[in-house]
Amino acid sequence: MRAPPELRDIKVDLEMDVTDGRSPPQSPFNKSIFRKLRRLLRHANRRHLAILSIFAFLVFITFRSTKSLTSSPSWRSSGLFACSSTRPHSTTITLPPTLPIAPSRTWDILRSIYDAHPPKPSYMPHPVHDSDLGFPTHEMLKDMVKITEADAYASRIEHESVVRHLPPYPEDLFKGRGIVMLAGGKYSEFAATALGMLREVGSQLPVEVWMKNRAEEKEGWCEELGKEGMACRRLQDYMDMSTLSHPYQWKIFTVLFSSFQEVIFLDADDIPIRNPDVIFDSAIYRDKGAILWPDYWKHTGSPWLPYIVGISDEASEMLQEEKSAESGQLVWDKERHWKSLCLAAYYNYYGPQYYFTLINSGWAGWGDKDTFPMALKALKEPYHQVSQEIVTVFINGTVRGIGMVQADPTNETNSKPMFLHSNIVKWSMRDFLCVGCWVLDGSTAMISHIENPSSPINSHMLEGKRVFSTDQLPDIGMDAEPLIWEVMENLACGSVWGNKQVCQQARDHMSRTFGYQFKPSRMASLLGYGDRVCATRP
Numbered sequence: 001m002r003a004p005p006e007l008r009d010i011k012v013d014l015e016m017d018v019t020d021g022r023s024p025p026q027s028p029f030n031k032s033i034f035r036k037l038r039r040l041l042r043h044a045n046r047r048h049l050a051i052l053s054i055f056a057f058l059v060f061i062t063f064r065s066t067k068s069l070t071s072s073p074s075w076r077s078s079g080l081f082a083c084s085s086t087r088p089h090s091t092t093i094t095l096p097p098t099l100p101i102a103p104s105r106t107w108d109i110l111r112s113i114y115d116a117h118p119p120k121p122s123y124m125p126h127p128v129h130d131s132d133l134g135f136p137t138h139e140m141l142k143d144m145v146k147i148t149e150a151d152a153y154a155s156r157i158e159h160e161s162v163v164r165h166l167p168p169y170p171e172d173l174f175k176g177r178g179i180v181m182l183a184g185g186k187y188s189e190f191a192a193t194a195l196g197m198l199r200e201v202g203s204q205l206p207v208e209v210w211m212k213n214r215a216e217e218k219e220g221w222c223e224e225l226g227k228e229g230m231a232c233r234r235l236q237d238y239m240d241m242s243t244l245s246h247p248y249q250w251k252i253f254t255v256l257f258s259s260f261q262e263v264i265f266l267d268a269d270d271i272p273i274r275n276p277d278v279i280f281d282s283a284i285y286r287d288k289g290a291i292l293w294p295d296y297w298k299h300t301g302s303p304w305l306p307y308i309v310g311i312s313d314e315a316s317e318m319l320q321e322e323k324s325a326e327s328g329q330l331v332w333d334k335e336r337h338w339k340s341l342c343l344a345a346y347y348n349y350y351g352p353q354y355y356f357t358l359i360n361s362g363w364a365g366w367g368d369k370d371t372f373p374m375a376l377k378a379l380k381e382p383y384h385q386v387s388q389e390i391v392t393v394f395i396n397g398t399v400r401g402i403g404m405v406q407a408d409p410t411n412e413t414n415s416k417p418m419f420l421h422s423n424i425v426k427w428s429m430r431d432f433l434c435v436g437c438w439v440l441d442g443s444t445a446m447i448s449h450i451e452n453p454s455s456p457i458n459s460h461m462l463e464g465k466r467v468f469s470t471d472q473l474p475d476i477g478m479d480a481e482p483l484i485w486e487v488m489e490n491l492a493c494g495s496v497w498g499n500k501q502v503c504q505q506a507r508d509h510m511s512r513t514f515g516y517q518f519k520p521s522r523m524a525s526l527l528g529y530g531d532r533v534c535a536t537r538p
Helices: 031-043 046-064 102-116 138-144 149-165 187-200 221-226 247-257 276-281 283-288 338-349 351-360 371-378 429-433 458-463 470-476 481-494 500-514 522-526
Strands: 177-182 207-211 230-234 262-267 270-272 290-298 323-333 391-394 401-407 417-421 517-520 533-536
Touching: 102 149, 102 247, 102 338, 149 338, 177 187, 177 247, 187 207, 187 221, 187 270, 187 429, 187 481, 207 221, 207 247, 221 230, 247 262, 247 338, 247 351, 262 270, 262 276, 276 283, 276 323, 283 290, 290 371, 323 371, 323 401, 323 417, 338 351, 338 371, 351 371, 391 470, 429 481, 429 500, 481 500, 500 517, 500 533
Parallel strands: 177 207, 177 262, 207 230
Antiparallel strands: 262 323, 270 417, 290 323, 391 401, 401 417, 517 533
16 A cells, blocks of 8 residues: 655656556557567577567566556556556455445435424524624624524424434444545536545545436546446435535535445545545544544534524523534544434534524534534534644745645644645646636536636646645645646546646646656557556656
8 A cells, every 4th residue: 555645755756657548458468469579589599589688678677667656547557568556456445335225214214303393493594794894703693693582492492302303323224434525516526636636645445426416427437436446426316305405415415325334524625635544543533433623713603502402501602612613524433423413414404594504603614514513512422623723725926825734633742734625726637727628528617727817826827836835835744736736637638537638738737847757658659558658756
């Protein structure tokens, strides 16, 4: 298994085979080459044999000493004339099991409970806080959510009924550990980058990639994912999606319906920069069974929130000194925290019309993120919230943020980065460098960063500059940008997401910015592999 790369220190030359979307032959030698070699050897004299031996030895040494930068499934093998992959072989990663119909029956039970106990009022307007007024004070929070004492009491009674009727954990339904990601539509391309990085940093956990329905699947992508130990899932196969009016409601149900008992959930734009597999073996996870990460600001819930969920006997400001949660990543043992997961699903089921506003008061981050810790608190279940502050990553040469680095929770005394949640500028090859891609393939009309003069990274794409601020590397503790570009180059040149134009743009940018070298592989072409390009790291 490949160790997590500390890219600042890497000075090793590596070669990469890039398929440009074409699969190589099943054998490294075709039959005609075998016949030619046999005839040549049959009639060769000693001098010819010596030359051939030296030539073969040099070729062997050259290709033996190379390692692949690519994750292209077509070039995974370590044959003599193909660069071997340093990523885990798909044969070593067991695909998630086929999901049974039982989760749908579980959902039928939960939905009947939720439908029978709606909060009051049935709709709570989503206030929009004026950011010019600054962070909302206690007095402001009292007025931001309009709810009467009678409605608060009625909602508390409904909440108590939901808690009493939550079903027990379904034994033998969920198995093992794995990673869950919500993708679909344009977010699938961001997910492709994050999933490529997941394998690059050494993760060998199986992955479920969830989308709303078949219409949101990129043709051919699920087949590529299967070769990486990843399986596509559709929420519509398990529930009526018309009951969920907002995409913020979908996350909780990917965790609920996942075949895994123990889940690491990642947003599509959340890029692992260190292997997250180690979390499951950490002392903090074994102790708590649920891990959450902090957001920038304190809790902004309504004072009625503690009363309604049963952690206070009256309206209270008790939560307003606590840090809110950021749900771009979370870890959850469904067996130990089944009822809190179901309660969080209740909050999300009524999220847009009630609970998102009750929990957040319309402040920044309105959505699902604080439904997870709220359910754990309501049921008094233990969990761990990472204590390390977020490190904001800035765009090179500016003071504009581009994303959030969240810490490795396994050793908080010696904090290291684990996730780059790209919540502002999202990483995808076509989003960065493709000219006309989003219109040509029928996607939503938009322009890429290299096309858009107003983009904060437009000059970086045009002039071959790094995206991340290099001044922050000591604070972050590693330089992940080159490896992210390697992943995106592979997607551009060897997957369903790429084309020749964006492939060449990626290579040009990597050459100018980091010093990568891309050269044709003459030997691969000679032996019938077609046009191959090998890349050398700086």
